[in-house]
Amino acid sequence: MFILLAIGLASAILIGRITLLQVIDRPFLQSQGDARTLRHETIPAHRGMITDRNGEPLAISTPVVTLWANPQELPEDAIQRVMLAQALGMSLSDFEARVARFSEHEFMYLRRQMTPAAAQQVLNLRTPGVYPQREYKRYYPAGEVAAQLLGVTNVDDVGQEGLELSYQPYLAGRPGQRRVIKDRRGRLVRELGVINEAQPGGELTLAIDQRIQYMAYRELRAAVAENEADGGVLVMMDARTGEVLAMANLPSYNPNNRAGLDPRGLRNQALVDVFEPGSVMKPLAMAAVLESGVVDRNAVVDTSPGWMRLDQFTIRDFRNxxxxDLAGILEHSSNVGMSRLALRLSDTAIWEKYNQLGLGQAPGTGFPGESTGSLPAPVRWSRSERATLSYGYGLSVSAVQLASAYGASQ
Known part of the structure; x- marks a missing residue:
């Protein structure tokens, strides 16, 4: 009877415990178990491709693998650590120093953005505490040829410069999410399903023609070398549509390998930098002269003796x-001839023409840092200011603004 009573009492306690665990405490225990094994993983979104007008790729995303580790799970065995360091391309001392720096943490990067093949060689070592993370890396087939125009992304695939930065929300896409079960070492046990599918980024098509871009860069590099210049800019546009067919800058850089990068090469000088244009403005000022109707197309201007005085300033030509005639003024780039014509017009005629051609206004490309240039408003202008404006001084423009102005006058 004593034995039966003991067995019955033990059975009652066991049934009570099972009831407590499976019924009363079940929600709490299940939530605690899920918190230790159930994980929500991010599914990286594929960044949208940038192509030229013919569909040729200018910027594409390629799959890569980032390796990370839990320092507290890494083996103490010296041989395993040496093999892991060698597979990562690190010296043992650098590896040990890095592990020591993160010894109090549960996460550290071992190496970012490795090729899948190289990462698999490391994973084949089956070192405890080492885990992969799938990512994407940006690759630029044109290299330095279109570097400033396209810009770059950082190690997290976020746009930092150029069009990559301007169109970041459009190109980036939307990461997805999946539910998985992992063991206490962080290893995947089972995939439970996708919560949200990753939305790939949009594709961006440019007016740039890659073939023309290559030729433009080649000719610009040759011209810079021939003239021993510090740098240069070349912009090619379709005068009928205003589309930019090529935009090259020097100095440049290789966006696929930014080691030893010269910061000067990051600037898209065609859109960001401005300069005082000088005599290239004379054809545009001549357009204002012809449109005014004040001066006859066959008019002849006397530029003798090769200089003139205005408001205590002297305006000179190269010679007398x-x-x-009007064509001769442009052919000889006569400052005196343009000044005499400008003074026959109304005070604002040339300014209005420049403003009509978009000078002093943002080009509207959406490129980060694009310059508006400077076209001072015609408020109490002196005669000398009106004259100098006609031959390209007293204002500043970017290369794109200048090319666009010439295209508009075709």
Missing amino acids: YGEL
């Missing part, structure tokens, strides 16, 4: 060209 004597009498010049």
